[in-house]
Amino acid sequence: xxxxxxxxxxxxxLTLVSGILAVSTRQIFRAAIFLLFSLIGIAGLYFWMQxxxxxxxxxxxYVGGITVLIIxxxxxxxxxxxxxxxxxxxxxxxxxxxxxxxxxxxxxQVYQYTFSSNINEAVSPTVENIGNRMLSVGExxxxxxxxxxxxxxxxxxxxxxxxxxxxxxxxxxxxKTEILIExxxxxxx
Amino acid sequence: MWSFHNIAxxxxxxxxxxxxxxxxxxxxxxxxxxxxxxxxAVLGLVLVIMERKVSAWIQIRLGPNRVGPxxxxxxxxxxxxxxxxxGMTPSGADKFxxxxxxxxxxxxxxxxxxxxxxxxxxxxxxxxIGVLYITAISSVSVISVLIAGWSSNNKYSLMGAMRAGAQIxxxxxxxxxxxxxxxxxxGSLNINKxxxxxxxxxxxxxxxxxxxxxxxxxxxxxxxxxxxxxxDLAEAESELTAGFHTEYSGMKFALFFLAEYVNVFIxxxxxxxxxxxxxxxxxxxxWQGFNHVMDFIPSSIWFFGKTFFLIFLIMWxxxxxxxxxxxxxxxxxxxxxxxxxMFNILLITAMAIGGWYF
Amino acid sequence: MFIxxxxxxxxxxxxxxxxxxxxxxxxxxxHKEIITQQYPDxxxxxxxxERFKGEVVMPHDENNEHRCTGCTACELACPNGSLKVITQFxxxxxxxxxxxxxxxxxxxxxxxxxxLCIVACPSDAIKMAQTFEHSVYDRSELTKILxxxxxxxxxxxx
Numbered sequence: 001x002x003x004x005x006x007x008x009x010x011x012x013x014l015t016l017v018s019g020i021l022a023v024s025t026r027q028i029f030r031a032a033i034f035l036l037f038s039l040i041g042i043a044g045l046y047f048w049m050q051x052x053x054x055x056x057x058x059x060x061x062y063v064g065g066i067t068v069l070i071i072x073x074x075x076x077x078x079x080x081x082x083x084x085x086x087x088x089x090x091x092x093x094x095x096x097x098x099x100x101x102x103x104x105x106x107x108x109q110v111y112q113y114t115f116s117s118n119i120n121e122a123v124s125p126t127v128e129n130i131g132n133r134m135l136s137v138g139e140x141x142x143x144x145x146x147x148x149x150x151x152x153x154x155x156x157x158x159x160x161x162x163x164x165x166x167x168x169x170x171x172x173x174x175x176k177t178e179i180l181i182e183x184x185x186x187x188x189x
Numbered sequence: 190m191w192s193f194h195n196i197a198x199x200x201x202x203x204x205x206x207x208x209x210x211x212x213x214x215x216x217x218x219x220x221x222x223x224x225x226x227x228x229x230a231v232l233g234l235v236l237v238i239m240e241r242k243v244s245a246w247i248q249i250r251l252g253p254n255r256v257g258p259x260x261x262x263x264x265x266x267x268x269x270x271x272x273x274x275x276g277m278t279p280s281g282a283d284k285f286x287x288x289x290x291x292x293x294x295x296x297x298x299x300x301x302x303x304x305x306x307x308x309x310x311x312x313x314x315x316x317x318i319g320v321l322y323i324t325a326i327s328s329v330s331v332i333s334v335l336i337a338g339w340s341s342n343n344k345y346s347l348m349g350a351m352r353a354g355a356q357i358x359x360x361x362x363x364x365x366x367x368x369x370x371x372x373x374x375x376g377s378l379n380i381n382k383x384x385x386x387x388x389x390x391x392x393x394x395x396x397x398x399x400x401x402x403x404x405x406x407x408x409x410x411x412x413x414x415x416x417x418x419x420x421d422l423a424e425a426e427s428e429l430t431a432g433f434h435t436e437y438s439g440m441k442f443a444l445f446f447l448a449e450y451v452n453v454f455i456x457x458x459x460x461x462x463x464x465x466x467x468x469x470x471x472x473x474x475x476w477q478g479f480n481h482v483m484d485f486i487p488s489s490i491w492f493f494g495k496t497f498f499l500i501f502l503i504m505w506x507x508x509x510x511x512x513x514x515x516x517x518x519x520x521x522x523x524x525x526x527x528x529x530x531m532f533n534i535l536l537i538t539a540m541a542i543g544g545w546y547f
Numbered sequence: 548m549f550i551x552x553x554x555x556x557x558x559x560x561x562x563x564x565x566x567x568x569x570x571x572x573x574x575x576x577x578h579k580e581i582i583t584q585q586y587p588d589x590x591x592x593x594x595x596x597e598r599f600k601g602e603v604v605m606p607h608d609e610n611n612e613h614r615c616t617g618c619t620a621c622e623l624a625c626p627n628g629s630l631k632v633i634t635q636f637x638x639x640x641x642x643x644x645x646x647x648x649x650x651x652x653x654x655x656x657x658x659x660x661x662x663l664c665i666v667a668c669p670s671d672a673i674k675m676a677q678t679f680e681h682s683v684y685d686r687s688e689l690t691k692i693l694x695x696x697x698x699x700x701x702x703x704x705x
Contacts, residue, residue, distance in 0.1 A: 029339055029340075040329075052316055053317075053318050053321070056325040059328070060321075063325075064329060068332070071339075126317055249581050250583050505571065509571040529557070
């Protein structure tokens with residue numbers, strides 16, 4: 001067994017074990033932290049595969065962004081150190097079944113798909129290549145999906161501002177980001 | 190000639206001749222780990238005594254002057270005290286997370302050391318995306334603060350953690366944008382390439398006013414990101430006792446303390462690498478003679494000199510300015526730093542396209 | 548104009564911050580101005596600022612005479628009751644009764660060195676001393692009697 005294989009199994013074990021702990025723990029904050037470890041494990045797998053850019057982006061987006069948001073929403077809504085009530089046995093079985101179905105679906109797909117290597121040379125995942133691909137409009141370029149995703153994000157942002165606004169008649173003309181920040185201050189202070 | 194590069198090569202050659210490759214890799218990893226831990230210990234001791242002396246002189250005091258010559262062993266004595274103190278865990282705390290938090294803070298600081306170029310050809314991991322890696326990993330450091338604040342089961346801690354979270358998340362933006370300005374000029378995320386691109390002058394001189402603005406914004410943003418005064422709301426002792434580490438004592442507190450100082454060192458090292466040329470000696474354009482004279486000073490001295498200059502700058506800020514209020518803090522970021530740095534990055538992009546730099 | 552005001556604000560802020568930084572840099576580079584006293588080492592040569600207030604004392608002259616008339620102005624002025632004037636009536640040569648102090652009791656453990664008694668005293672009988680090493684092993688030792696035994700009021704002080 002090579003050293004690299006051992007590292008793969010270690011990372012996989014970290015990802016899976018913390019993933020299982022994230023859904024089985026009864027303290028919601030611990031669940032968020034185990035989710036964080038699971039995501040870090042996936043970032044570690046990307047590093048293991050030498051996709052350093054993807055790994056760094058995984059950490060920025062999921063660990064630095066989404067998990068912090070989750071933790072913040074727990075801070076603002078939950079009480080510290082309280083255990084959640086135990087779920088009904090029927091629900092447990094149902095959710096386990098749902099998870100198993102999803103897993104089975106993925107595994108069936110993976111086994112049915114014939115992975116053929118050497119069809120075309122893989123693009124080396126440097127930042128230059130990723131940037132060029134992302135913004136190129138030619139063959140194999142991702143300019144259109146990229147822009148569509150940015151539109152989606154814009155829509156989400158506008159939606160957030162609309163939700164965060166106090167009343168639509170009162171503060172339409174004011175700068176919208178300011179309202180967001182004020183909300184944040186009210187919460188924190 | 191003795192340089193870090195030669196020593197590292199010598200050790201590598203000797204190990205490769207004596208052991209088989211797998212063992213060599215493992216031994217080298219252990220050596221690097223021990224060196225990093227040693228560097229941490231030294232940095233902790235040096236930075237704490239430096240901070241205390243600088244603060245004393247700025248406030249017209251003498252500072253520690255009892256332990257050792259001129260009080261230079263004061264931080265050693267403090268470390269000894271913290272080592273023998275009992276590390277308590279409050280009974281209402283989430284014990285697992287409470288004990289985990291300081292180690293996460295420490296691990297993040299250790300991971301951040303990897304892509305730093307300490308001297309010429311002396312780097313732990315010369316990765317393709319060095320700068321992005323640093324911004325990514327440093328965003329994890331907020332997690333340790335949040336865990337510590339939550340698991341202490343203490344209102345002050347929770348408050349401090351939330352403030353720290355809001356602060357770090359918002360100041361990451363302008364820090365990232367000012368880092369981006371140098372990346373735009375260099376065209377690479379690789380730390381080594383960024384340093385080499387400054388062989389004919391550091392970016393802060395080559396890029397004139399826009400890069401100087403980016404540098405100032407970077408310094409302000411990283412001061413906020415490392416939770417130091419005037420942005421130390423997370424541990425404001427007059428309001429929140431000690432913020433997120435109120436409940437920590439003994440060695441666990443020492444780890445937080447050490448991680449804070451190591452983070453200061455790391456952000457200053459990044460600032461030195463991006464704006465002041467890292468290990469690159471002071472070069473001016475094509476003045477071969479002058480550049481050659483500067484090359485006689487070893488590259489590690491240049492790197493540590495610049496880093497400690499920036500650390501001094503941050504300490505100077507800390508002991509000069511009063512603490513900001515939370516609304517002032519967020520106003521500063523969202524109404525001043527972020528718009529200015531966005532405009533600035535447009536300017537720098539135009540500069541990079543037009544080639545209007547030296 | 549919004550943008551001009553904005554820029555003015557930014558430049559004003561930078562300028563004021565630079566002023567502060569210049570001041571602290573001046574202190575940082577001028578070590579001679581350090582005012583810290585190396586206390587236990589320079590015990591003999593300690594010098595205090597004039598306004599340093601250590602404890603209340605009553606000065607006596609060489610004839611063991613003080614200036615206190617026993618008017619209790621200091622007792623009334625004291626916000627936390629650290630001074631207590633115990634008066635007695637002496638019979639003078641003409642057969643008149645005259646008010647004088649028996650004891651002026653001073654509770655150092657209650658005193659906050661606020662200086663109000665000194666200001667209130669009409670005859671300047673008490674003043675603030677610059678002693679500060681007040682540690683004792685028993686709390687009762689902190690209760691002091693300010694007038695010396697056998698002392699009497701100075702001639703001419705009313």
